[in-house]
Amino acid sequence: MSETEPVPVAAAEALNITDSNGTQALNASAKFVATPEGTALAYGSLVFMALLPIFFGALRSVTCSKSKELGENDYDSGFRNASDMPETITGRDAARFPIIASCTLFGLYLFFKQLEYEMGYSSVDQAPRKSAMSKATMGLADNAGTASHGPERLCMAKETSIFQRIICFGVFSQEYINLLLSVYFFGLGVLALSHTMSPLMSRIFPESFSNKQYQLLFTQGAEETKEEIVNYEFDTKNLVCLLISSVVGVWYLLKKHWIANNLFGLAFALNGVELLHLNNVSTGCILLGGLFVYDVFWVFGTNVMVTVAKSFEAPIKLVFPQDLLERGLEASNFAMLGLGDIVIPGIFIALLLRFDVSLKKNSRTYFYSSFLAYIFGLGLTIFIMHTFKHAQPALLYLVPACVGFPVIVALIKGELTEMFRYEETPPELADGKEDSESEKKKDQ
Numbered sequence: 001m002s003e004t005e006p007v008p009v010a011a012a013e014a015l016n017i018t019d020s021n022g023t024q025a026l027n028a029s030a031k032f033v034a035t036p037e038g039t040a041l042a043y044g045s046l047v048f049m050a051l052l053p054i055f056f057g058a059l060r061s062v063t064c065s066k067s068k069e070l071g072e073n074d075y076d077s078g079f080r081n082a083s084d085m086p087e088t089i090t091g092r093d094a095a096r097f098p099i100i101a102s103c104t105l106f107g108l109y110l111f112f113k114q115l116e117y118e119m120g121y122s123s124v125d126q127a128p129r130k131s132a133m134s135k136a137t138m139g140l141a142d143n144a145g146t147a148s149h150g151p152e153r154l155c156m157a158k159e160t161s162i163f164q165r166i167i168c169f170g171v172f173s174q175e176y177i178n179l180l181l182s183v184y185f186f187g188l189g190v191l192a193l194s195h196t197m198s199p200l201m202s203r204i205f206p207e208s209f210s211n212k213q214y215q216l217l218f219t220q221g222a223e224e225t226k227e228e229i230v231n232y233e234f235d236t237k238n239l240v241c242l243l244i245s246s247v248v249g250v251w252y253l254l255k256k257h258w259i260a261n262n263l264f265g266l267a268f269a270l271n272g273v274e275l276l277h278l279n280n281v282s283t284g285c286i287l288l289g290g291l292f293v294y295d296v297f298w299v300f301g302t303n304v305m306v307t308v309a310k311s312f313e314a315p316i317k318l319v320f321p322q323d324l325l326e327r328g329l330e331a332s333n334f335a336m337l338g339l340g341d342i343v344i345p346g347i348f349i350a351l352l353l354r355f356d357v358s359l360k361k362n363s364r365t366y367f368y369s370s371f372l373a374y375i376f377g378l379g380l381t382i383f384i385m386h387t388f389k390h391a392q393p394a395l396l397y398l399v400p401a402c403v404g405f406p407v408i409v410a411l412i413k414g415e416l417t418e419m420f421r422y423e424e425t426p427p428e429l430a431d432g433k434e435d436s437e438s439e440k441k442k443d444q
């Protein structure tokens with residue numbers, strides 16, 4: 001889905017290095033060469049950060065799967081809402097996901113390329129092209145020798161397209177798009193980080209803490225026709241988590257600092273691993289196989305993914321500066337790893353942990369084997385990337401490792417059939433099966 005990025009690159013490759021926090025990109029300082037210590041620190045930190053949401057998200061996914069009622073879990077922090085329940089991914093969903101993702105990615109690519117063309121703006125050198133549009137915008141003299149009115153004259157010209165006029169009035173400018181994305185991810189990030197922090201806060205607060213319960217309820221209609229639109233339950237601890245998360249959100253919104261970006265990114269990844277559940281191993285293989293092809297094609301076959309990633313200012317990747325030792329927290333040369341390279345293998349690893357639990361053998365063989373496989377695959381990605389000085393689609397190495405290692409272990413233990421027969425039934429289907437079974441008993 002995403003790609004990790006190399007450290008020292010030439011100017012031509014520099015557009016593969018984009019920072020998601022709005023600070024100076026690597027191509028602005030192409031002469032910088034990271035030290036071995038800085039490189040090792042950046043890569044090691046990325047690996048460590050990638051392992052955190054997978055490990056803890058998998059553990060929390062086990063607790064989620066055991067919850068048969070809303071909010072009935074070991075780390076209950078007051079949330080008893082449908083949004084906290086896991087979403088089950090079926091085989092059909094897994095097969096369609098790479099296709100939908102490809103269409104979305106290519107649609108965004110076409111949009112940004114059209115925006116770039118209409119604005120007469122080059123994303124490579126960040127300089128305006130010498131086009132009729134840019135000349136008019138700069139207010140150069142017209143054919144009669146008098147000064148034109150620049151943007152106004154361009155926007156109202158007959159030959160100006162509707163798309164150009166919309167851009168002229170600032171509706172679809174790059175700044176507005178990034179502002180909308182920042183506000184959108186601010187809201188998502190605050191909620192995700194708050195949900196991530198809730199279990200920790202439940203343990204930190206003493207028992208004597210006055211934890212009051214609240215409920216946000218919106219209904220439509222009256223009496224018998226009354227229908228719930230929003231029914232959200234929370235408590236004082238949740239409000240504290242929300243307040244802390246909001247501070248981080250404001251920090252990200254104003255500064256786009258890489259630490260705030262990583263806090264949001266880790267929260268997104270952990271929530272994804274915890275709440276996205278594959279219903280069986282076959283579905284996981286379909287999803288990982290499809291995204292394996294998706295990642296390789298869009299990274300190696302085209303420049304689509306790189307272009308779209310460049311155009312977004314959003315916490316959709318983890319970053320760590322390679323010049324941290326030299327420049328401290330103001331460092332701007334980043335190595336990065338996309339969240340897709342964490343969440344996609346992570347939900348498969350979480351599935352194997354739940355399979356381990358279902359065996360009731362007090363063993364976590366498949367979880368640990370897949371977890372070590374992820375470390376191996378990510379390490380191999382970094383090695384290849386650093387050796388060839390070229391961005392790599394991490395799923396190219398992670399998918400064979402994360403699928404292959406557990407399958408080999410299952411073959412050795414003679415549990416391959418049992419592993420592929422394991423299936424998690426979505427709550428609604430489970431309820432349907434129970435109802436049908438009870439009806440059959442009544443009929444008998």
